[in-house]
Amino acid sequence: MSAAESGDAPHGGRYGESVFRPEQAGEDERIDFGALAYDDITMARLRALGVGPGWDCLDVGAGTGTVSRRLLEEAGVASVLAVDRDVRFLEARRIPGLRVLEADVTAPGSVPGRFRLVHARFVLMHLPERERLVCALAELVAPGGVLVLSDAVDLTNERTPATPYSAAMRAMWEGLRATIGTDVSWVPSCPHLLRDAGLVSVAAEVHVPPLLPGGPLSRFWADTWERSRAAMLATGLVDDAGVDAAVRYLGSDECAALSAGMLTAWGRRPEADSP
Template identity: 35%
Template sequence: MTSSPRGASSDQGYLLDNARAQAGERFTWLAALFDGVTRGHFDQLGVAAGWRCWEVGAGGPSIPQALAAAVGPTGYVLATDLNPGWLQPQDGYEVLRHDIVADPPPQPGTFDLVHARLVLVHVPDRARALATMVAALRPGGWLLIEDADTELQPLACLDEVGPAQQRANRLRRAVRDLMTGRGADLRYGRTLPRALRAAGLVDVAAAGCFPVGGVACDRLETATVSMVRAELLAAGLTDDAEIDAHLAAVDAGELDLTLAPLISAWGRRPE
């Protein structure tokens, strides 16, 4: 979402694999939808020149680039992923292949900010991944986790006025079924404040947002459905005709598509 699963951990069951051709398209439109939200939280937390930042499960390059610009030449940005092939270290940040569940934290106790977006929802061992990120913080450092809560708002089309919208919602339910079968926790977003407190962080707070309509939602939907088409068909959850009709409706701009709410939660490691 940035993001790649598990920052991510090697589980072939992950549905939205970075290695697939559509991953780059998804990164582009997720950035268009959510980078402004994420950068706003960076500003709120005071990210500035000289900060040391770790972007977990970075997926695409947009957030590491934004962090590198914010911390400047006196700061440091590390971007990690299980599959870091979409990252561009020449843009002012370091790239490392890292499994957020299996590997120890890089440079423990040194980061002013650790951030992950749309990563932990896909990680079965979320508590361990969270502990790894907390261990990387310096005293006083901030952890910012942003994850979806698909069950909080499960629809593709809020205004289910006709067959095209009903079809879109059927396909969204089918994708949710696939994700659940691969170990995703579709209620994870709402648990983030509690999870951060349980991890020992203080000054915990959270906010949520979700977009409705527009080109970015449409293009993300097309990339996502195309990416998981084979799995939907293999599971018997839909057929080619339904997928083709849905993609045609999206391409024609007939649907006001939306996403699950993105819950952003942050907390500080005690001094």
């Protein structure tokens, strides 16, 4: 998960500046809670796509670098270039084979070269011009390589039972949309965007890790709400008492809810690009 990968939102806010600031104490721990919930899923998909020895990899919005390091230590890839707008967490945990680049992927030409794997998780949902960026990331994939994109899908709807959790999640999505431009409504269209970008063998899957009292995903959402509390309150959908109630609900045996899911879509660049 990105520590600070973002572009301008409709109201000028940016991930890592308006909310989720990397200099705020505990931000790396919040990111790591999400990694504990999703890294095994991500790594299983990457291994199934053949990622392994000899691969040169690009990890966009690498956050604390958990996926980057696992690619090196477990998958045995040749190298990983980990990119983020703020690389303090990556530098603090650098290992052999891990290259670090501080860059904004929304800027053309910010990442040099081509890679057999290009991976970005929970990045595009926070960025404007997503269709352009999917095409830009696809251009970084070497012939025969794969682009793997993961973002959140909101599983709540008008029939979702009214609980402190569902109220907080609605307020969070609305607050982040207004503050930094976060939008997950487009995520189910990601496979089509990969096809439009010229990739083949496109497919997708959705995973929803369980919300368990004291579990990493529950702790991730509780920390996320605390750090986006002002944006949530500004929506008028919850008040301070409502956010506090949602945090308590996550930590209780009464919790019976679905987390946001993670949709992962992938596609392969043909071995020989068309002239």
